[in-house]
Amino acid sequence: MKEIVCKTENKHKYRILIQKGLREDLGKMPEIFDDHAKIVIITDKNVGKYYLASVKKQLRHYGGEVYAIVIKAGEASKCLSEVEEIYFRLQELNFTRKDLIVALGGGVVGDLAGFVAATYLRGVEFVQIPTSLLAQVDSSVGGKTGVDLGYQKNLVGAFYQPKAVLIDPGFLETLPDAWLTDGMAEVIKYGCISSSKLFLRLMSFHYQEDLMDDMEEIVAKCVTIKRNIVESDEHEQGIRRILNFGHTIGHVVESYFEFDRYSHGQAVAIGMYQITNMSVREGITPPEALSNLQLILETYGLPWQLPQMETKKVLEILANDKKSEGDTLNICIMPKIGRAEIVKIQKDQALELFK
Numbered sequence: 365m366k367e368i369v370c371k372t373e374n375k376h377k378y379r380i381l382i383q384k385g386l387r388e389d390l391g392k393m394p395e396i397f398d399d400h401a402k403i404v405i406i407t408d409k410n411v412g413k414y415y416l417a418s419v420k421k422q423l424r425h426y427g428g429e430v431y432a433i434v435i436k437a438g439e440a441s442k443c444l445s446e447v448e449e450i451y452f453r454l455q456e457l458n459f460t461r462k463d464l465i466v467a468l469g470g471g472v473v474g475d476l477a478g479f480v481a482a483t484y485l486r487g488v489e490f491v492q493i494p495t496s497l498l499a500q501v502d503s504s505v506g507g508k509t510g511v512d513l514g515y516q517k518n519l520v521g522a523f524y525q526p527k528a529v530l531i532d533p534g535f536l537e538t539l540p541d542a543w544l545t546d547g548m549a550e551v552i553k554y555g556c557i558s559s560s561k562l563f564l565r566l567m568s569f570h571y572q573e574d575l576m577d578d579m580e581e582i583v584a585k586c587v588t589i590k591r592n593i594v595e596s597d598e599h600e601q602g603i604r605r606i607l608n609f610g611h612t613i614g615h616v617v618e619s620y621f622e623f624d625r626y627s628h629g630q631a632v633a634i635g636m637y638q639i640t641n642m643s644v645r646e647g648i649t650p651p652e653a654l655s656n657l658q659l660i661l662e663t664y665g666l667p668w669q670l671p672q673m674e675t676k677k678v679l680e681i682l683a684n685d686k687k688s689e690g691d692t693l694n695i696c697i698m699p700k701i702g703r704a705e706i707v708k709i710q711k712d713q714a715l716e717l718f719k
Protein backbone atom coordinates (compact mmCIF):
# COMPACT_ATOMS: atom_id res chain seq x y z
CA MET A 365 0.00 0.00 0.00
CA LYS A 366 1.25 3.47 -0.84
CA GLU A 367 0.50 6.22 1.63
CA ILE A 368 0.83 9.90 0.83
CA VAL A 369 0.01 12.54 3.43
CA CYS A 370 -1.39 15.90 2.41
CA LYS A 371 -1.10 18.85 4.83
CA THR A 372 -3.08 21.99 4.26
CA GLU A 373 -2.57 25.61 5.34
CA ASN A 374 -4.94 25.34 8.30
CA LYS A 375 -2.96 22.33 9.62
CA HIS A 376 -5.54 19.80 8.43
CA LYS A 377 -3.78 16.61 7.47
CA TYR A 378 -5.20 13.71 5.51
CA ARG A 379 -4.00 10.40 4.19
CA ILE A 380 -4.21 9.29 0.59
CA LEU A 381 -4.01 5.50 0.42
CA ILE A 382 -3.36 3.80 -2.91
CA GLN A 383 -3.57 0.07 -3.49
CA LYS A 384 -5.04 -2.28 -6.01
CA GLY A 385 -7.80 -4.22 -4.24
CA LEU A 386 -8.27 -1.57 -1.52
CA ARG A 387 -12.00 -1.55 -2.23
CA GLU A 388 -12.22 -4.96 -0.55
CA ASP A 389 -10.55 -3.65 2.62
CA LEU A 390 -12.88 -0.78 3.49
CA GLY A 391 -14.19 -2.77 6.46
CA LYS A 392 -10.71 -2.74 8.02
CA MET A 393 -10.12 0.99 8.40
CA PRO A 394 -11.52 1.94 11.81
CA GLU A 395 -9.34 5.07 12.01
CA ILE A 396 -11.32 6.44 9.06
CA PHE A 397 -14.81 5.01 9.42
CA ASP A 398 -15.33 4.42 13.16
CA ASP A 399 -17.13 6.99 15.31
CA HIS A 400 -19.77 7.87 12.76
CA ALA A 401 -23.32 6.88 13.64
CA LYS A 402 -24.33 7.28 9.99
CA ILE A 403 -22.47 7.01 6.76
CA VAL A 404 -24.09 8.31 3.57
CA ILE A 405 -22.53 7.12 0.33
CA ILE A 406 -23.05 9.40 -2.66
CA THR A 407 -22.48 7.66 -5.98
CA ASP A 408 -23.78 7.63 -9.55
CA LYS A 409 -25.79 4.96 -11.35
CA ASN A 410 -22.87 3.54 -13.36
CA VAL A 411 -20.52 3.21 -10.44
CA GLY A 412 -23.29 2.13 -8.07
CA LYS A 413 -24.20 -0.74 -10.35
CA TYR A 414 -20.75 -2.27 -9.91
CA TYR A 415 -19.64 -1.29 -6.45
CA LEU A 416 -22.38 0.10 -4.20
CA ALA A 417 -23.53 -3.21 -2.69
CA SER A 418 -20.01 -4.24 -1.74
CA VAL A 419 -19.00 -0.85 -0.35
CA LYS A 420 -22.20 -0.65 1.69
CA LYS A 421 -21.68 -4.13 3.09
CA GLN A 422 -18.14 -3.32 4.19
CA LEU A 423 -19.04 -0.01 5.79
CA ARG A 424 -21.73 -1.80 7.82
CA HIS A 425 -18.89 -3.53 9.71
CA TYR A 426 -18.55 -0.37 11.78
CA GLY A 427 -21.97 -0.89 13.31
CA GLY A 428 -23.57 2.40 12.20
CA GLU A 429 -26.33 2.98 9.67
CA VAL A 430 -25.25 3.12 6.05
CA TYR A 431 -27.34 4.89 3.39
CA ALA A 432 -26.84 5.61 -0.27
CA ILE A 433 -27.82 8.50 -2.52
CA VAL A 434 -27.51 7.53 -6.18
CA ILE A 435 -27.44 10.35 -8.74
CA LYS A 436 -27.64 10.24 -12.53
CA ALA A 437 -24.22 9.82 -14.13
CA GLY A 438 -22.76 12.76 -16.03
CA GLU A 439 -21.77 16.41 -15.73
CA ALA A 440 -25.42 17.57 -15.76
CA SER A 441 -25.72 16.28 -12.18
CA LYS A 442 -23.07 18.72 -10.99
CA CYS A 443 -25.60 21.48 -10.40
CA LEU A 444 -27.28 23.39 -7.59
CA SER A 445 -30.62 21.58 -7.95
CA GLU A 446 -28.88 18.25 -7.31
CA VAL A 447 -27.13 19.79 -4.30
CA GLU A 448 -30.50 20.86 -2.95
CA GLU A 449 -31.98 17.39 -3.44
CA ILE A 450 -29.10 15.86 -1.54
CA TYR A 451 -29.51 18.42 1.28
CA PHE A 452 -33.17 17.37 1.61
CA ARG A 453 -32.21 13.67 1.71
CA LEU A 454 -29.65 14.38 4.43
CA GLN A 455 -32.27 16.33 6.36
CA GLU A 456 -34.70 13.39 6.12
CA LEU A 457 -31.98 11.09 7.42
CA ASN A 458 -31.29 13.42 10.38
CA PHE A 459 -27.70 13.64 9.26
CA THR A 460 -25.58 15.36 11.94
CA ARG A 461 -22.07 16.81 12.17
CA LYS A 462 -20.85 13.52 13.63
CA ASP A 463 -21.84 11.60 10.52
CA LEU A 464 -19.83 10.98 7.37
CA ILE A 465 -20.31 11.41 3.62
CA VAL A 466 -18.49 9.04 1.27
CA ALA A 467 -18.03 10.12 -2.36
CA LEU A 468 -17.84 6.97 -4.47
CA GLY A 469 -17.36 7.83 -8.12
CA GLY A 470 -15.63 9.98 -10.71
CA GLY A 471 -14.93 13.69 -10.57
CA VAL A 472 -18.60 14.60 -10.87
CA VAL A 473 -19.56 12.69 -7.73
CA GLY A 474 -16.42 13.86 -5.91
CA ASP A 475 -16.94 17.55 -6.67
CA LEU A 476 -20.67 17.42 -5.90
CA ALA A 477 -20.44 15.34 -2.71
CA GLY A 478 -17.47 17.44 -1.59
CA PHE A 479 -19.47 20.63 -2.05
CA VAL A 480 -22.40 19.17 -0.13
CA ALA A 481 -19.99 18.18 2.66
CA ALA A 482 -18.44 21.66 2.66
CA THR A 483 -21.79 23.39 3.07
CA TYR A 484 -24.30 21.11 4.83
CA LEU A 485 -24.41 22.07 8.52
CA ARG A 486 -21.51 24.43 7.64
CA GLY A 487 -19.25 21.51 6.98
CA VAL A 488 -19.25 17.77 7.67
CA GLU A 489 -16.53 15.19 7.17
CA PHE A 490 -16.21 13.36 3.87
CA VAL A 491 -14.08 10.62 2.38
CA GLN A 492 -13.20 10.42 -1.30
CA ILE A 493 -13.22 7.02 -3.01
CA PRO A 494 -12.42 8.03 -6.61
CA THR A 495 -13.25 5.50 -9.31
CA SER A 496 -12.29 7.20 -12.62
CA LEU A 497 -8.70 7.84 -13.68
CA LEU A 498 -9.23 11.59 -13.67
CA ALA A 499 -10.63 11.48 -10.15
CA GLN A 500 -7.81 9.23 -8.91
CA VAL A 501 -4.96 11.35 -10.27
CA ASP A 502 -6.52 14.77 -10.00
CA SER A 503 -9.91 15.78 -8.66
CA SER A 504 -9.99 13.76 -5.41
CA VAL A 505 -6.83 15.46 -4.12
CA GLY A 506 -6.49 19.13 -3.36
CA GLY A 507 -9.84 20.07 -1.89
CA LYS A 508 -11.52 21.81 -4.82
CA THR A 509 -15.24 21.07 -4.63
CA GLY A 510 -18.09 22.64 -6.51
CA VAL A 511 -20.81 22.64 -9.12
CA ASP A 512 -21.48 24.22 -12.51
CA LEU A 513 -23.79 27.17 -13.12
CA GLY A 514 -25.39 26.81 -16.54
CA TYR A 515 -22.58 26.35 -19.02
CA GLN A 516 -20.00 27.84 -16.67
CA LYS A 517 -18.12 24.97 -15.11
CA ASN A 518 -17.18 24.96 -11.43
CA LEU A 519 -18.40 28.51 -10.91
CA VAL A 520 -19.80 27.84 -7.44
CA GLY A 521 -17.67 25.96 -4.97
CA ALA A 522 -15.43 25.80 -1.95
CA PHE A 523 -11.96 24.69 -1.01
CA TYR A 524 -12.75 21.87 1.39
CA GLN A 525 -10.42 19.01 2.20
CA PRO A 526 -11.55 15.41 2.66
CA LYS A 527 -10.92 13.28 5.77
CA ALA A 528 -9.12 10.71 3.60
CA VAL A 529 -8.76 9.65 -0.02
CA LEU A 530 -8.90 5.91 -0.75
CA ILE A 531 -7.69 4.99 -4.22
CA ASP A 532 -8.05 1.55 -5.76
CA PRO A 533 -6.69 1.45 -9.35
CA GLY A 534 -8.66 -1.80 -9.67
CA PHE A 535 -11.79 0.35 -10.13
CA LEU A 536 -10.42 1.28 -13.54
CA GLU A 537 -11.12 -2.22 -14.86
CA THR A 538 -14.77 -1.26 -15.36
CA LEU A 539 -14.12 2.31 -16.51
CA PRO A 540 -15.10 2.66 -20.19
CA ASP A 541 -12.09 3.16 -22.49
CA ALA A 542 -13.15 6.63 -23.57
CA TRP A 543 -12.94 7.80 -19.95
CA LEU A 544 -9.60 6.11 -19.44
CA THR A 545 -8.24 7.98 -22.45
CA ASP A 546 -9.75 11.17 -21.09
CA GLY A 547 -7.95 10.73 -17.76
CA MET A 548 -4.69 9.97 -19.58
CA ALA A 549 -4.57 13.59 -20.75
CA GLU A 550 -4.15 14.65 -17.11
CA VAL A 551 -1.57 11.91 -16.48
CA ILE A 552 0.44 13.13 -19.49
CA LYS A 553 0.06 16.66 -18.16
CA TYR A 554 1.82 15.69 -14.90
CA GLY A 555 4.70 14.30 -16.96
CA CYS A 556 4.88 17.55 -18.95
CA ILE A 557 4.84 19.92 -15.99
CA SER A 558 6.78 18.01 -13.41
CA SER A 559 8.39 14.70 -14.37
CA SER A 560 10.25 13.86 -17.56
CA LYS A 561 10.71 10.39 -16.03
CA LEU A 562 6.95 9.85 -15.92
CA PHE A 563 6.65 11.20 -19.46
CA LEU A 564 9.28 8.74 -20.75
CA ARG A 565 7.68 5.86 -18.89
CA LEU A 566 4.32 6.64 -20.49
CA MET A 567 6.01 6.80 -23.89
CA SER A 568 7.46 3.34 -23.40
CA PHE A 569 4.12 1.58 -22.87
CA HIS A 570 2.25 -0.34 -25.49
CA TYR A 571 -1.19 0.91 -24.65
CA GLN A 572 -3.19 -0.55 -22.62
CA GLU A 573 -1.98 -3.68 -20.86
CA ASP A 574 1.40 -2.32 -19.71
CA LEU A 575 -0.26 0.83 -18.57
CA MET A 576 -2.80 -1.03 -16.43
CA ASP A 577 -0.08 -3.21 -14.89
CA ASP A 578 1.78 -0.11 -13.80
CA MET A 579 -1.26 1.90 -12.77
CA GLU A 580 -0.65 1.86 -9.01
CA GLU A 581 2.78 3.45 -9.50
CA ILE A 582 1.50 5.94 -12.06
CA VAL A 583 -1.41 7.07 -9.90
CA ALA A 584 0.93 7.40 -6.89
CA LYS A 585 3.37 9.50 -8.92
CA CYS A 586 0.61 11.83 -10.16
CA VAL A 587 -0.91 12.16 -6.69
CA THR A 588 2.51 12.97 -5.21
CA ILE A 589 3.03 15.72 -7.79
CA LYS A 590 -0.42 17.13 -7.11
CA ARG A 591 0.03 16.90 -3.32
CA ASN A 592 3.36 18.78 -3.51
CA ILE A 593 1.84 21.56 -5.58
CA VAL A 594 -1.32 21.84 -3.51
CA GLU A 595 0.62 21.92 -0.24
CA SER A 596 2.60 24.92 -1.39
CA ASP A 597 -0.37 26.80 -2.84
CA GLU A 598 -3.70 25.49 -1.59
CA HIS A 599 -5.80 28.38 -2.90
CA GLU A 600 -4.24 28.72 -6.35
CA GLN A 601 -2.52 32.05 -5.91
CA GLY A 602 0.69 31.00 -7.66
CA ILE A 603 2.37 27.67 -8.33
CA ARG A 604 -0.93 25.70 -8.36
CA ARG A 605 -1.67 27.40 -11.67
CA ILE A 606 0.80 25.09 -13.38
CA LEU A 607 -1.83 22.37 -12.98
CA ASN A 608 -3.77 24.31 -15.60
CA PHE A 609 -1.25 23.46 -18.33
CA GLY A 610 -3.27 23.11 -21.54
CA HIS A 611 -6.45 24.22 -19.77
CA THR A 612 -6.80 27.81 -21.05
CA ILE A 613 -6.96 26.77 -24.69
CA GLY A 614 -8.69 23.53 -23.67
CA HIS A 615 -11.41 25.47 -21.89
CA VAL A 616 -12.04 27.58 -25.00
CA VAL A 617 -12.26 24.46 -27.20
CA GLU A 618 -14.63 22.70 -24.77
CA SER A 619 -16.87 25.74 -24.35
CA TYR A 620 -16.87 26.74 -28.02
CA PHE A 621 -18.44 23.39 -28.93
CA GLU A 622 -20.74 23.50 -25.89
CA PHE A 623 -19.10 20.56 -24.15
CA ASP A 624 -20.45 18.28 -26.82
CA ARG A 625 -17.73 17.66 -29.39
CA TYR A 626 -14.63 17.37 -27.19
CA SER A 627 -14.28 15.76 -23.80
CA HIS A 628 -12.29 17.60 -21.13
CA GLY A 629 -9.24 15.37 -21.66
CA GLN A 630 -9.35 15.82 -25.43
CA ALA A 631 -9.62 19.58 -25.06
CA VAL A 632 -6.71 19.67 -22.60
CA ALA A 633 -4.63 17.55 -25.00
CA ILE A 634 -5.23 20.08 -27.79
CA GLY A 635 -4.45 22.89 -25.34
CA MET A 636 -1.14 21.35 -24.21
CA TYR A 637 -0.03 20.86 -27.80
CA GLN A 638 -1.08 24.31 -28.99
CA ILE A 639 0.47 26.25 -26.12
CA THR A 640 3.70 24.30 -26.63
CA ASN A 641 3.55 25.05 -30.33
CA MET A 642 3.52 28.72 -29.35
CA SER A 643 6.43 28.41 -26.92
CA VAL A 644 8.43 26.60 -29.61
CA ARG A 645 7.69 29.46 -32.03
CA GLU A 646 8.88 31.91 -29.37
CA GLY A 647 12.12 29.96 -29.00
CA ILE A 648 11.37 28.98 -25.37
CA THR A 649 10.80 25.25 -25.88
CA PRO A 650 12.93 22.98 -28.09
CA PRO A 651 11.02 21.56 -31.12
CA GLU A 652 11.74 17.93 -30.00
CA ALA A 653 9.55 18.51 -26.95
CA LEU A 654 6.65 19.33 -29.27
CA SER A 655 7.18 16.27 -31.46
CA ASN A 656 7.38 14.04 -28.37
CA LEU A 657 4.21 15.59 -27.05
CA GLN A 658 2.45 14.93 -30.34
CA LEU A 659 3.69 11.34 -30.32
CA ILE A 660 2.53 10.63 -26.78
CA LEU A 661 -0.90 12.17 -27.41
CA GLU A 662 -1.32 10.05 -30.53
CA THR A 663 -0.20 6.93 -28.66
CA TYR A 664 -2.99 7.41 -26.16
CA GLY A 665 -5.59 8.29 -28.76
CA LEU A 666 -5.77 11.98 -27.89
CA PRO A 667 -6.14 14.84 -30.40
CA TRP A 668 -3.73 17.75 -30.77
CA GLN A 669 -5.00 19.70 -33.78
CA LEU A 670 -6.94 22.88 -33.21
CA PRO A 671 -10.41 22.89 -34.75
CA GLN A 672 -11.56 25.89 -36.81
CA MET A 673 -13.16 28.48 -34.56
CA GLU A 674 -14.57 31.98 -35.12
CA THR A 675 -12.49 34.74 -33.53
CA LYS A 676 -15.45 36.63 -32.09
CA LYS A 677 -16.76 33.68 -30.11
CA VAL A 678 -13.25 32.73 -28.95
CA LEU A 679 -12.79 36.25 -27.60
CA GLU A 680 -16.10 36.09 -25.77
CA ILE A 681 -15.10 32.84 -24.08
CA LEU A 682 -11.66 34.20 -23.17
CA ALA A 683 -13.28 37.32 -21.70
CA ASN A 684 -15.20 35.11 -19.26
CA ASP A 685 -12.25 32.90 -18.30
CA LYS A 686 -12.54 32.77 -14.54
CA LYS A 687 -8.77 32.36 -14.17
CA SER A 688 -8.04 35.71 -15.80
CA GLU A 689 -7.06 38.91 -13.99
CA GLY A 690 -8.54 41.91 -15.82
CA ASP A 691 -7.09 41.90 -19.34
CA THR A 692 -4.36 39.47 -18.40
CA LEU A 693 -4.31 35.69 -18.62
CA ASN A 694 -1.93 33.55 -16.59
CA ILE A 695 -0.83 30.83 -18.94
CA CYS A 696 1.26 27.80 -18.12
CA ILE A 697 3.98 26.91 -20.60
CA MET A 698 6.44 24.00 -20.73
CA PRO A 699 10.02 25.25 -21.36
CA LYS A 700 11.08 21.59 -21.49
CA ILE A 701 9.43 18.28 -20.69
CA GLY A 702 9.11 18.01 -16.92
CA ARG A 703 9.17 21.77 -16.26
CA ALA A 704 6.45 24.39 -16.17
CA GLU A 705 6.33 28.16 -15.90
CA ILE A 706 3.56 30.73 -15.66
CA VAL A 707 3.61 33.62 -18.11
CA LYS A 708 1.21 36.53 -18.32
CA ILE A 709 -0.30 37.45 -21.65
CA GLN A 710 -2.90 40.01 -22.70
CA LYS A 711 -6.25 38.55 -23.76
CA ASP A 712 -5.99 40.09 -27.24
CA GLN A 713 -2.52 38.55 -27.62
CA ALA A 714 -4.02 35.19 -26.66
CA LEU A 715 -6.00 35.24 -29.90
CA GLU A 716 -2.73 34.36 -31.66
CA LEU A 717 -2.99 30.96 -30.02
CA PHE A 718 -6.13 30.19 -32.00
CA LYS A 719 -4.77 30.89 -35.48
Ligand SMILES: NC(=O)c1ccc[n+]([C@@H]2O[C@H](COP(=O)([O-])OP(=O)(O)OC[C@H]3O[C@@H](n4cnc5c(N)ncnc54)[C@H](O)[C@@H]3O)[C@@H](O)[C@H]2O)c1
Binds near residue numbers: 442499506509
Ligand atom coordinates in the same frame (compact mmCIF):
# COMPACT_ATOMS: atom_id res chain seq x y z
N1 LIG B 1 -11.92 19.10 -8.05
C1 LIG B 1 -10.93 19.14 -8.92
O1 LIG B 1 -9.79 19.52 -8.58
C2 LIG B 1 -11.17 18.70 -10.32
C3 LIG B 1 -10.09 18.50 -11.18
C4 LIG B 1 -10.35 18.03 -12.47
C5 LIG B 1 -11.66 17.77 -12.87
N2 LIG B 1 -12.69 17.98 -12.00
C6 LIG B 1 -14.07 17.70 -12.38
O2 LIG B 1 -14.18 16.29 -12.57
C7 LIG B 1 -15.31 16.05 -13.42
C8 LIG B 1 -14.95 14.99 -14.42
O3 LIG B 1 -14.62 13.81 -13.73
P1 LIG B 1 -14.63 12.40 -14.49
O4 LIG B 1 -13.87 12.51 -15.73
O5 LIG B 1 -14.28 11.39 -13.48
O6 LIG B 1 -16.15 12.27 -14.95
P2 LIG B 1 -17.38 11.45 -14.32
O7 LIG B 1 -17.43 11.59 -12.87
O8 LIG B 1 -18.56 11.89 -15.11
O9 LIG B 1 -17.01 9.95 -14.67
C9 LIG B 1 -16.90 9.56 -16.02
C10 LIG B 1 -17.86 8.44 -16.38
O10 LIG B 1 -17.31 7.22 -15.91
C11 LIG B 1 -18.23 6.55 -15.06
N3 LIG B 1 -17.39 5.86 -14.09
C12 LIG B 1 -16.57 6.40 -13.17
N4 LIG B 1 -15.86 5.44 -12.56
C13 LIG B 1 -16.24 4.27 -13.10
C14 LIG B 1 -15.85 2.93 -12.91
N5 LIG B 1 -14.87 2.59 -12.07
N6 LIG B 1 -16.48 1.97 -13.62
C15 LIG B 1 -17.44 2.30 -14.53
N7 LIG B 1 -17.83 3.55 -14.79
C16 LIG B 1 -17.23 4.52 -14.08
C17 LIG B 1 -19.13 7.63 -14.51
O11 LIG B 1 -20.38 7.10 -14.15
C18 LIG B 1 -19.23 8.55 -15.73
O12 LIG B 1 -20.19 8.05 -16.64
C19 LIG B 1 -15.67 17.38 -14.06
O13 LIG B 1 -16.84 17.85 -13.50
C20 LIG B 1 -14.49 18.29 -13.69
O14 LIG B 1 -14.88 19.63 -13.56
C21 LIG B 1 -12.45 18.43 -10.74
